[in-house]
Amino acid sequence: MKNSQDFTLVIGATGTTGSRVAAQLAAGERRVKAASRRATPVGGAHAVRFDWDDPTSFDGALEGVDRVYLIPPIGSSDPAAVMLPFLRQARTAGVRRAALLSSSAIPIGGPAVGQVHQALPGLFSEWAVLRPSWFMQNFTGDHVHAQTARADGTIRTATGDGRVGFVDADDIAAVAVRALTDEQAPNTDLVLTGPQALSYDDIAATLSEVTGRTITHHRLSHEQMRRRLAADIPAQFAAMLADMDHSIAGGAEDRTTDSVQRLTGRTPRSFRAFAKQAWRTPAP
Incomplete structure (x- = not known):
């Protein structure tokens, strides 16, 4: 990070990939906000409350944040309805890089989170969309x-x-960490x-x-x-x-891809x- 005081916000920090991303970032001595509905601590991360269904939780979660790992609301068929207003607020609050968890089955502009994927490059100059397989x-x-x-x-x-x-969630998280912390953001989608x-x-x-x-x-x-x-x-x-x-x-x-190897330097x-x-x- 350019400023060691800036936080990375990890949404869904108690979930399968979010918990791993928060723990790996914290282990790398990054300043992390682990966001979840109950503000549950994860590793060395700072726990904050965040609920996609409660916009009043957005301000506190975004304070001091310059990048964010995005887990869509679970089970939603229209995540863009709540995610896009949050992302516009995040940009206004000073977030400059976002890494979105999508799916290999959902292309840009496709259903559900595909709409958020399509909007992301217009919201942030530094971005990545992770599209893992099952x-x-x-x-x-x-x-x-x-x-x-x-x-x-x-x-x-x-x-x-x-x-x-x-694909192993540990490999997904390792790619997410690189997408969030490398000097240059991928600025593309990555099928994992x-x-x-x-x-x-x-x-x-x-x-x-x-x-x-x-x-x-x-x-x-x-x-x-x-x-x-x-x-x-x-x-x-x-x-x-x-x-x-x-x-x-x-x-x-x-299909298989070389994205994990290319981003992390290790075989998946x-x-x-x-x-x-x-x-x-x-x-x-």
Whole structure:
């Protein structure tokens, strides 16, 4: 940073990538504001309250900030409605660099956060859009794939034989840190993947090998997937996620990129290496 007194605001600092970005920045002796609804401390970061649904929380979060890591409001089908007013306020408050977490499935100008992606270069002279593929962390913790793998040895998708360049959240965070702190901002979008594109059959086989249990990929139709998701989340968001599975089945995510290697100087983590650590107990 040009001014060591300036803060980096990390929105969603208790989440999968936000917590890692805040911790890595703090470990690098950067001044960090870890923003979340409950102002939860993260590593050596300064905790601040932030809620996309409460604009009164914006001023305090932005005080002293010159760059920001943006996590869209979770589950929103129209994040631009709340994000763009915040970003205009951020620019007025002195923010000059922004790194936005989007998705490899959402192009500039596309649905949801694609609208924010399109607006970002007009708001800030220094920017980056991170477009990671599906997270390896989707197979750990409370994610539905991890839950069903543990409960009955199945992973249910509508992806068919489609392959995905699954990426580790640690690698996403490492790229975000570089995008926020390098002397020159990327000023582009970065599709982030792991080193290999894998089908969900491949994922199930790897988890079976690592855990010693039989884990299988149960294939659903697009409509079955939509209904399954809609039981727990808003119907419009469920339809969008089911559509993403359908796109995977058609080959939309069958790719790998060199973005992690190029930005961080290290090879992205493989799913096998990730699974061996994340599922290291004999039975998940």
